[in-house]
Amino acid sequence: MAEPDRPAAPEWMSDAPPARGRLTCDVEIRSAVAKDFGHVVRRMPDAALRPESAEDVAALVTFAAQRGLPVAARGRGHSTAGQAQVEGGVVIDMSTLDAIRDVGPGFVDVDAGASWRSVVEATLPHGLTPPVLTDYLGLSVGGTLSVGGIGGAAHQHGMQTDNVLELDVVTGDGALRTCSASRESSLFHAVLGGLGQCGVITRARLRLVPAPDRARCYKLFHPTVRSLTRDQRRLLADGRFPYLEGQVKAGEGGWRPMLEAVAFLSEDDLPRDSDLVGDLAHDQATLEIEDVAYLDFLDRMAPGEEYLRSTGEWFHPHPWWNAFLPDSTVDDVVEEVLSGLSVEDLGPSGVILLYPTSRRRMSTPLVRMPDEPVVFLFAILRTAPLDDPTALVAMLRSNRALYERVRAAGGTRYPVASVPFDRDDWARHFGAAWPGFVAAKDRYDPHRVLAPGQGIF
Ligand SMILES: Cc1cc2nc3c(=O)[nH]c(=O)nc-3n(C[C@H](O)[C@H](O)[C@H](O)COP(=O)(O)OP(=O)(O)OC[C@H]3O[C@@H](n4cnc5c(N)ncnc54)[C@H](O)[C@@H]3O)c2cc1C
Incomplete structure (x- = not known):
């Protein structure tokens, strides 16, 4: 069925390359790629390509470049702010190219x-x-x-x-x-x-x-954020755990910082718990330990996804906020942010992540991070109520304010986040890498057709 304000097939369609994969104007298929996990932004493309080969992608992009037609690759659509969407133009649904x-x-x-x-x-x-x-x-x-x-x-x-x-x-x-x-x-x-x-x-x-065959997962509740980050720094430095994360959970008496550490196990090398966590500052009475198969550990979000799909929350707006903070300011910023944040601000099924990583291991020039040896991921993964645009707008405004606080503290945005951003923000975000990025855009996408949903160029 044609939408009232958009013809069923755009006039350029008759000249489009004979894609071996399917180039379609089907409203249902276009609608499916006009949204993402965020449910914050919705942009309707003129068509969607379901490629069967890299050559299908190349033929479509060649055509789009000649026409100045915007094109976005869509992986699995888990962006939160329309990053893989395009108004008019074509979305390339990469899920069909999955061998x-x-x-x-x-x-x-x-x-x-x-x-x-x-x-x-x-x-x-x-x-x-x-x-x-x-x-x-x-x-x-x-x-x-x-x-x-x-x-x-x-x-x-x-x-x-x-x-x-x-x-x-x-x-x-x-x-x-x-x-x-x-x-x-x-x-x-x-x-x-x-x-x-x-x-x-x-x-x-x-x-x-x-x-590894198996994973032993430890959850260690800490009295304060500073106690959590102190132990996390220590574990990062001594390399005791191959997997290290952390969350701040909502509890009856307020926020509960929780360290998550995982040891990978093989039959001939079973660690003693006391050797791994005996010297840490968590509340011993609440220690949780679980052994699981490695794949179950990796896919640990699957049952949660199934549950949230069944309650419908998976389809609520998700104005997620993600940032990287330098070690030197993380404690002050996180404490300040948490003191102004309520469980309601997080929304049902919201999650707060807080964990460190080593800057030394990071070498991708365009992944922008604070310039300190230890950097923390701080993420407030919010869920907004359905059909309440006022609440959603408030969360997006709050995301922008949080971003500015983080930036003033030497932090950067992880660009998967829903934070209103303009070109100056992007230039500041990329910093020393910005001129090279602009030159690469000129060289590799001279007609400026790729991924307009990021709002960079
Ligand atoms: C439930 C959930 C959990 C997450 N957990 C993590 C996590 O633990 N760690 C983490 O780092 N991130 C995490 N993310 C964020 C996630 O990594 C990003 O949102 C990622 O971009 C989503 O991948 P996607 O395949 O859905 O991409 P899409 O949302 O489809 O696309 C994202 C961007 O990448 C571009 N793109 C997609 N495919 C291609 C391609 N083949 N070539 C070029 N460009 C392409 C799109 O145009 C768009 O700009 C999580 C997100 C969700 C919803």
Whole structure:
């Protein structure tokens, strides 16, 4: 059915390349890619491409460049502020380009639309795993490589973008190129963490490391934020745990800081709990310990997702806020922010993340982080009520104010966040990397057609 204000097929459609994959104006398909996990922004494309090959992507982007037609790759649509959307133009639904091509010694070759869940399911039978995984495995490889991809193992292995060996990329002129740290390195570094601005990743070769069998998960509740971050710094420095995160939970008596640490187990090397957590400052009476299979640990958000889908909360607006703070200011900022934040401000099923990572392990130029050896991820993952635009607008305003507080404290935004941003904000965000980023955009996307939903160019 045609929408009243938009014809069923745009006039450019008759000239579009005969994509082997499906280029469609179907309203249902377009509507599905006109929204994302955030449910904050909705932009309707003229068409959606479901590619069957990198060549389909290249043909479409070539055509779009000639016409000046905006194009956005959409991985799995878990952005929170329309980053993978486009008004008019074409969304490339990368979820159809999801093959796991090859698992070799120390690497896996995957199409960029593959989810991280399908990546680990393919590598684990070979005894291998990507070294760093996001907390949620339903994200696409291309989607997280476009932003960074952080998780509890990043303090030892860097971001997901730091563990990429090679990429195939369709640049904004429609050319399909292969790049790596030693081949077309300027393209490689413009695409990793490049927010989709310089090319569409169609294939990635990812580094793998030996996978453990099991995970022993510790949850340690701390009396204060400072006590939590003190222990986190200590664990980061001595490398005792290969996985280190933390949250601030809502409790009856206020916020409850919680350290999450995980030891990976093999049968012949079972750690003693007292050796691992005996010297930490948590409340001993509330210590939680659980042993699970490695895959269940990685996919630990799956039951929560199923539950939130069943209650409908998964489909509520999610004006999430994510930032990186330097070690020197994290305690003051987090305490100040929490003192002004209520459980209602977080919304039902909201989560606060707080954990450190090592700046030394991070080498992706476009993933912007404070310049201190230890950097903390601080994220307020809010859920807004359905059909309450006033509450949503208030949360977005609060996100902007929080961002300004963080920036004044030497922090940066993790660009997956819902924070209203203009071009000056982006220039400041990229800092010393901004001129190079602009030059890369001029070179690789000269017609400025790629990923307009990021609002950068
Ligand atoms: C439940 C949940 C949990 C999360 N957990 C984490 C976490 O633990 N760690 C973390 O770092 N992040 C996390 N995120 C954020 C997430 O990494 C980003 O939002 C990511 O971009 C989403 O991936 P996606 O495949 O859904 O991408 P999309 O939302 O579809 O796209 C994101 C951006 O990447 C671009 N893009 C997508 N695919 C490609 C491609 N193939 N080539 C070029 N550009 C492309 C899009 O155009 C867009 O600009 C989480 C998000 C959610 C909703």
